[in-house]
Amino acid sequence: MEEIVNRVFNEDMLKGINKIPNNFLDLVVADPPYCLGKDYGNGSDKLEPNDYLEWSKAWIDAIIPKIKDNGSFYIFLTWQYSPEIFSYMKTKLLMINEIIWDRRVPSMGGSTRKFSSVHDNIGFFVKSKNYYFDIDAVRIPYDKETKKARTRSIFVGKKWLEVGYNPKDLWSVARIHAEDPERENHPTQKPLDIIERIIRVSCPEGGVVLDPFMGSGTTAVACIKLRRNYVGFEINPEYCEVIKKRIKRIKSEPSLFAAIEINSPYKNLVGMYDI
Numbered sequence: 001m002e003e004i005v006n007r008v009f010n011e012d013m014l015k016g017i018n019k020i021p022n023n024f025l026d027l028v029v030a031d032p033p034y035c036l037g038k039d040y041g042n043g044s045d046k047l048e049p050n051d052y053l054e055w056s057k058a059w060i061d062a063i064i065p066k067i068k069d070n071g072s073f074y075i076f077l078t079w080q081y082s083p084e085i086f087s088y089m090k091t092k093l094l095m096i097n098e099i100i101w102d103r104r105v106p107s108m109g110g111s112t113r114k115f116s117s118v119h120d121n122i123g124f125f126v127k128s129k130n131y132y133f134d135i136d137a138v139r140i141p142y143d144k145e146t147k148k149a150r151t152r153s154i155f156v157g158k159k160w161l162e163v164g165y166n167p168k169d170l171w172s173v174a175r176i177h178a179e180d181p182e183r184e185n186h187p188t189q190k191p192l193d194i195i196e197r198i199i200r201v202s203c204p205e206g207g208v209v210l211d212p213f214m215g216s217g218t219t220a221v222a223c224i225k226l227r228r229n230y231v232g233f234e235i236n237p238e239y240c241e242v243i244k245k246r247i248k249r250i251k252s253e254p255s256l257f258a259a260i261e262i263n264s265p266y267k268n269l270v271g272m273y274d275i
């Protein structure tokens with residue numbers, strides 16, 4: 001079998017997906033074209049609605065067998081097609097959450113014939129009730145004031161006060177705007193904060209994450225930072241160059257060298273960031 005871990009393939013994911021063995025993935029983070037006519041240097045976001053839905057079913061079906069029994073599948077969509085795609089996925093997997101990503105778009109006019117759309121819909125699906133979910137890895141610390149306000153004896157020693165609260169299903173994280181230091185040359189780059197939260201909670205250290213639509217490589221960067229392994233596909237060779245540079249840059253950050261020394265069956269492959 002061709003080595004696949006910690007690699008991004010410049011390939012149509014539907015053609016490459018069978019490189020991945022069945023029951024292999026801890027987590028899938030899929031951020032496909034939304035069928036909104038964006039220019040990814042190919043026609044992938046410009047399909048007719050029915051063709052888009054058929055294509056979506058085909059790639060979802062191809063991925064499901066690759067996920068471990070305790071694995072998870074997150075999919076980014078918008079309200080236009082999430083109802084149909086979520087309904088389809090519910091016939092194959094258990095749906096755990098719909099997470100609303102509030103992109104914190106500033107108010108600047110917009111359409112006068114409808115409400116401005118400022119959110120994406122993230123579906124969180126699993127294969128079985130026995131799914132991996134490490135809530136402690138994503139708790140949000142209480143601020144000093146809240147902790148102080150809870151010093152009465154009934155709160156003393158309460159674990160939740162010390163460990164923080166669990167995130168809700170509404171995530172307010174600013175999109176990556178043109179001046180953002182995180183910004184790469186990709187029109188729909190996702191914030192690291194969002195991808196990192198998903199990986200922390202739904203993939204154990206040393207586990208394997210598939211991103212079938214890598215774009216600028218956000219999932220690969222998050223995996224390197226968090227000591228997880230990745231495998232991915234990106235059809236546009238120019239974006240593959242962006243991914244390569246981004247990975248090189250993150251690997252050159254000295255504070256991350258320690259993080260890469262992980263106790264994982266794939267640790268010898270961690271240096272193989274070829275595309």
Ligand SMILES: C[S@@+](CC[C@H](N)C(=O)[O-])C[C@H]1O[C@@H](n2cnc3c(N)ncnc32)[C@H](O)[C@@H]1O
Pocket residue numbers: 011012013014031032033034040042044186188189190191212213214215216217218219233234235236239
């Ligand atoms: C929404 S973007 C992903 C953005 C990514 N999450 C990021 O943070 O940069 C979708 C990507 O899928 C790629 N793509 C479209 N069809 C594809 C296919 N069949 N196989 C692999 N990649 C594809 C596009 O070129 C585009 O870069």
